Each structure stands twice: as structure tokens, then as C-alpha cells.
Amino acid sequence: MTRHSIFTLAGPSPGGAATHSRGASAVAWLLLAALAIMPLGFSSAFYVHLAILICLNIFIVSGLALVTRTGQLSLCHAAFIGIGAYVSVLSEMRLGLPFLAAAALGTAAAALTAYLLGSAILRLRGVYFVLITFAFGELFRLFMLDAATVTGGANGIAKIPAASLLGYALDTRKLFYCLAAPLALASIGFLAAFFRTAKGHALDAVGENPGLAESSGISVRKSQLFAFTVGSGMAGLGGVLLSRYVGYISPESFSAQVSIAAIIMLVVGGRTSIAGPLIGALIMTPLPELFRGAVQSQNIFYGVTLILILRFLPKGIASLGLMRRLTGERP
Amino acid sequence: MTALLQVRDLSKTFGGLKAVRDLSFDVHEGEIVGLIGPNGAGKSTAFNLITCTHPATSGSVRFDGRELLGLTPSQVVQHGLARTFQSASVYGNATVRENVFRGAISKLGTPLLSQLFGTPSSRRRLSEIDAEIDEILDIAGLSEVRDLMAGGLAYGYQKRLGVAIGLATRPRLLLLDEPAAGLNPEECAEFGRFLQRVRSHYRLTLLFVEHHMALVMGTCERIVVLVQGQKIAEGAPDEIRANPAVIEAYLGETEHVSA
Numbered sequence: 347m348t349r350h351s352i353f354t355l356a357g358p359s360p361g362g363a364a365t366h367s368r369g370a371s372a373v374a375w376l377l378l379a380a381l382a383i384m385p386l387g388f389s390s391a392f393y394v395h396l397a398i399l400i401c402l403n404i405f406i407v408s409g410l411a412l413v414t415r416t417g418q419l420s421l422c423h424a425a426f427i428g429i430g431a432y433v434s435v436l437s438e439m440r441l442g443l444p445f446l447a448a449a450a451l452g453t454a455a456a457a458l459t460a461y462l463l464g465s466a467i468l469r470l471r472g473v474y475f476v477l478i479t480f481a482f483g484e485l486f487r488l489f490m491l492d493a494a495t496v497t498g499g500a501n502g503i504a505k506i507p508a509a510s511l512l513g514y515a516l517d518t519r520k521l522f523y524c525l526a527a528p529l530a531l532a533s534i535g536f537l538a539a540f541f542r543t544a545k546g547h548a549l550d551a552v553g554e555n556p557g558l559a560e561s562s563g564i565s566v567r568k569s570q571l572f573a574f575t576v577g578s579g580m581a582g583l584g585g586v587l588l589s590r591y592v593g594y595i596s597p598e599s600f601s602a603q604v605s606i607a608a609i610i611m612l613v614v615g616g617r618t619s620i621a622g623p624l625i626g627a628l629i630m631t632p633l634p635e636l637f638r639g640a641v642q643s644q645n646i647f648y649g650v651t652l653i654l655i656l657r658f659l660p661k662g663i664a665s666l667g668l669m670r671r672l673t674g675e676r677p
Numbered sequence: 678m679t680a681l682l683q684v685r686d687l688s689k690t691f692g693g694l695k696a697v698r699d700l701s702f703d704v705h706e707g708e709i710v711g712l713i714g715p716n717g718a719g720k721s722t723a724f725n726l727i728t729c730t731h732p733a734t735s736g737s738v739r740f741d742g743r744e745l746l747g748l749t750p751s752q753v754v755q756h757g758l759a760r761t762f763q764s765a766s767v768y769g770n771a772t773v774r775e776n777v778f779r780g781a782i783s784k785l786g787t788p789l790l791s792q793l794f795g796t797p798s799s800r801r802r803l804s805e806i807d808a809e810i811d812e813i814l815d816i817a818g819l820s821e822v823r824d825l826m827a828g829g830l831a832y833g834y835q836k837r838l839g840v841a842i843g844l845a846t847r848p849r850l851l852l853l854d855e856p857a858a859g860l861n862p863e864e865c866a867e868f869g870r871f872l873q874r875v876r877s878h879y880r881l882t883l884l885f886v887e888h889h890m891a892l893v894m895g896t897c898e899r900i901v902v903l904v905q906g907q908k909i910a911e912g913a914p915d916e917i918r919a920n921p922a923v924i925e926a927y928l929g930e931t932e933h934v935s936a
Contacts, residue, residue, distance in 0.1 A: 543793055544787070547775065548779070548782045551779040554770055557762070558768065561760050561762070562780045562842055562846055563759075563784070565752075567749070
């Protein structure tokens with residue numbers, strides 16, 4: 347039993363975790379902690395900016411990972427980010443709610459919408475589900491454009507006040523990073539702990555063989571609805587933070603492209619791994635910047651990188667030997 | 678004594694085709710009943726109707742006095758009626774032990790939060806489930822392969838694992854869909870012994886669809902014969918073997934048998 351460690355998918359009650367894997371898991375957490383603290387020492391504002399975006403992406407993609415683990419691919423993840431952002435921004439700026447209450451309201455609105463949408467469409471499978479979620483994402487974007495009196499339409503909403511905790515406004519990049527990084531770590535920790543519980547195993551069972559899961563007493567519908575609600579709620583909270591950090595939102599900030607970018611991060615990082623969202627966000631967030639010297643061909647490099655990863659690492663970078671040793675997951 | 682499973686006038690129509698027509702039979706507590714018939718007789722359809730995998734057109738299925746039709750398959754399982762699949766159906770990317778654990782999840786009954794924080798009550802429940810899983814693995818002869826990935830197992834092992842997953846749901850009645858299909862004679866004999874072990878240990882009632890006549894005649898106490906969606910005979914193996922209608926259905930005209 348060498349594969350039990352923090353990220354392990356294996357048995358809910360390990361017979362006896364080997365010391366080797368405990369070591370590996372400690373190394374993994376230490377690396378993560380070092381990685382999380384590093385940006386505080388950056389002098390370049392741009393690097394801190396990148397670090398914040400990476401953290402927000404980790405959080406958002408972790409939500410998507412929860413949904414895809416049950417075998418459903420959502421193309422409206424961006425819409426839930428948008429719902430979180432718009433609901434929290436409007437309730438703070440128009441209704442004067444304090445930040446924390448607005449954030450809770452935004453997250454709850456995203457989760458509730460996902461619950462209602464999921465109740466209606468989760469009986470669809472595969473490409474049909476993907477198409478309907480795509481349509482819902484577009485519907486959301488067009489609705490935000492159309493309801494200009496409330497949402498500002500295509501002009502969006504600017505001058506969004508900074509997030510504030512306990513009376514302190516998180517109005518500098520580094521202060522905001524102190525909120526984003528722990529949340530990103532928490533999302534990884536949550537997925538790691540969750541997929542070791544029986545409920546987590548049930549979600550994996552549904553994702554791998556829905557027919558067998560249903561005939562072993564696990565309700566496919568309830569499991570997928572749970573994952574869709576919680577995962578989309580996480581997207582909502584991600585949207586709350588994104589709006590406070592950027593200070594500006596418009597319907598175009600939540601287009602299908604954003605959903606696809608999240609899916610790409612998940613696939614590149616590793617769909618079936620707890621570390622997938624982390625690795626995907628770490629690589630794909632700064633990637634466009636690497637190719638910035640070649641603005642003309644930037645998208646080509648991006649595309650080639652993607653094709654190479656999908657061709658040679660279909661289970662993502664998390665399936666590499668070194669990564670697996672750190673995360674304790676099996677191939 | 679009322680039967681554990683009462684199937685009454687069960688019918689299923691696909692377009693104009695009547696796949697199952699007014700099927701009625703009983704299964705009593707503790708029995709082993711076989712459901713046989715030529716290819717396309719509607720055996721698997723009948724199975725899917727009883728387990729609510731497909732909706733029935735009309736009729737009734739009562740289990741322990743409760744109507745099952747209209748429930749979802751996962752609710753049926755929670756009432757104590759589990760099934761296995763025709764092809765080996767396992768979770769290939771999980772270990773054998775995890776496969777059986779997934780079968781037991783619906784019986785766990787601890788809330789998610791206490792699972793997440795590993796409260797004493799949820800740990801106690803998990804260790805109970807662990808003991809049950811060990812017992813099931815032992816009976817299914819899967820103890821040695823418990824930490825291997827299920828996808829890499831030989832077919833015979835996968836079929837027994839399929840039954841083990843069903844057992845983990847703690848059923849009173851287990852429905853087996855062609856458990857011996859694709860097994861070689863040796864594996865098949867072993868499978869028959871396994872079924873006997875399972876039944877005597879868990880006091881299970883078994884209903885199975887099977888093509889393998891030796892297994893059916895050797896294991897079943899009562900047999901129901903389906904032809905073109907209709908029940909043409911029901912009785913003990915010896916009666917079925919001698920029944921002219923059954924012989925005709927299986928071998929065509931009776932003259933051919935004597936020829």
C-alpha cells in the first residue's frame with residue numbers, strides 16, 4: 347500500500363499507510379506551501395498579478411473538476427463565474443451589502459442556479475449535456491448584455507470596490523493575494539479530502555460506470571446534481587473574487603471562451619487527478635505571456651502545445667511519473 | 678406464505694414488438710430460480726423491467742409486498758434487490774477492494790460532513806463495512822487480488838467481482854444476468870460452487886438468466902421458461918427437461934429430437 351498520501355484516491359480506510367508515501371505527501375505539501383509564499387517576495391507587480399490569476403484559476407478549475415469527475419462536461423462554467431460576479435457586485439454596489447454578505451449571496455446564487463438547471467438537464471448525457479450547457483452559457487451572456495439598465499450592458503460595471511475582510515480593504519495586489527492563495531489551497535485540500543470519503547467514491551463510481559453505480563444503489567442523478575451544484579458554486583465564489591480583483595466586469599468576461607479555457611486547464615493538468623487544476627492553472631495561465639514576444643504566432647504556439655500534451659499525455663501532466671510520486675495517485 | 682418476489686402480468690412493448698407478454702411468476706424466500714429461453718425470448722428485458730432499469734408497459738412487480746415499478750434502479754437496490762450484468766461490469770480503474778466498497782456505499786448512511794471530518798461514528802461504520810468487504814472478498818475468492826486494478830483481471834475474476842459488488846449492497850434477492858456467459862467449463866463449475874457458497878452464507882434468494890444448461894439444471898430448484906416473451910413452462914428441472922413444449926422451443930419440431 348504505497349500509494350496512500352494526501353492526494354490518494356485509494357481506500358477510505360488505508361490498512362497501513364507506508365512511511366514512504368507520508369514522506370512524499372509531506373514533500374508535496376511543503377512544495378505547495380513554498381510555491382504559495384513565493385509571490386509575496388516578488389518585486390514585480392506583474393508576477394504578483396500572474397500569481398493571483400493562477401490562484402483564482404485553481405479555485406475555478408477545481409470546481410469544474412468536481413463536475414467532470416461524475417462524467418459530465420459543463421460548457422457553462424463561465425456563466426456560473428458570471429452569476430457569482432454580477433450578483434455579488436450588484437448587491438454590494440446597488441443594495442449596499444457588505445462584501446462578505448455579497449460574496450455569500452453571489453456564491454449561493456450560482457449554486458442555486460446550477461441546482462435548478464441541473465435538475466432539468468442532468469438526465470441528458472454526453473454531447474447533449476455539453477450542448478445545453480453551451481446554450482445556457484450564451485443565454486446568460488446575452489441576457490447580461492440585454493438587461494443594460496441593471497448590468498450596464500456591453501459597457502459592463504466598472505469601479506467595483508475592493509474586497510474587504512474584517513474592515514481591511516484588500517486594495518493592493520499582495521493583500522489580495524493573501525486572500526486568493528489560501529482559498530486556492532483550500533480548494534485543493536477540499537478535493538483531496540472529499541475524494542477519499544464514501545461520497546467522493548460514489549462520484550467516481552458514477553463517472554466511471556453510471557449503469558453499474560445505479561444498480562449498486564448509488565443514484566446517478568443525485569450524485570451528478572450534487573457535483574454540479576457544488577462545482578458551480580465554487581465557480582460562483584471564483585467569480586466574486588475575480589470581479590473584486592479586476593474591478594471591472596462585462597458580459598464578455600464570461601463568454602464560452604472562458605469556459606473552454608477552464609476545460610483546457612483541467613485537461614492539460616489532468617482530469618482524473620486532484621493536482622490537475624493546480625498544474626493546469628500553473629502552466630496555462632502564464633503560457634500566453636511566454637509567447638508574447640511573438641504576438642502574431644502566439645495562438646499557434648498555444649495550439650501546438652495543447653496538441654502535443656493531448657497526444658502524448660492524454661491524462662494530463664499529473665499522470666507523469668514525477669507528479670504521481672508527489673501526489674500519490676496511480677496512473 | 679407470500680412470495681418474496683411477485684411478478685404479475687408484466688409486459689413490455691417496443692414499438693409494435695411485444696418483448697415480454699403478461700409474464701407472471703413468483704420467487705420464494707431462499708429459492709434459486711432460473712429464467713431460461715432461446716435467444717431473443719425476452720429474458721434480459723424481463724430482468725431490466727424487474728430492476729426498473731427500463732420502464733414496463735404494464736403489470737406489477739412486488740418485492741416483499743412493496744410495488745417496485747416506478748422506482749429508480751438505485752431505489753430498487755435499497756429495497757434489497759440487487760443485480761449483476763451480462764457482460765463483466767466492474768470499475769476498471771479502481772482496485773478490487775474499492776469496487777466492492779462502491780457497492781457498499783449506499784448502505785453506509787453517514788452524512789457527508791462526518792465522512793469529511795472522520796468523526797468516530799463514521800469511522801466505526803467504515804470499519805464495519807471493511808469487515809463486510811473482507812468477508813465478501815473471501816467468499817468470492819478475491820482476497821489475493823484485492824489490491825489489483827479490476828480492469829486487469831481475468832474475465833472469470835471480473836464476473837465474480839460483479840457478483841461481489843452486488844453482494845456488498847446486502848440484498849435479499851440477487852438477480853444474475855447470464856453469470857456463466859463467456860466462462861470456460863472450469864470457470865463455470867467454479868462459478869456454480871461460488872453461487873452455492875454465496876447462497877448458504879448469506880441466505881440469499883437467487884434468480885438468474887442463463888444459457889448454460891448444465892449450470893441451470895445443476896443449481897436451480899425451479900425454472901421458468903420464456904419463449905417469445907411468454908412463459909411456456911414452469912417447474913423443477915426434471916419436469917422442464919421432459920416438457921414437450923420446452924423441447925420444441927429449444928430444438929424446433931419434436932420429430933427432430935427423436936431423429
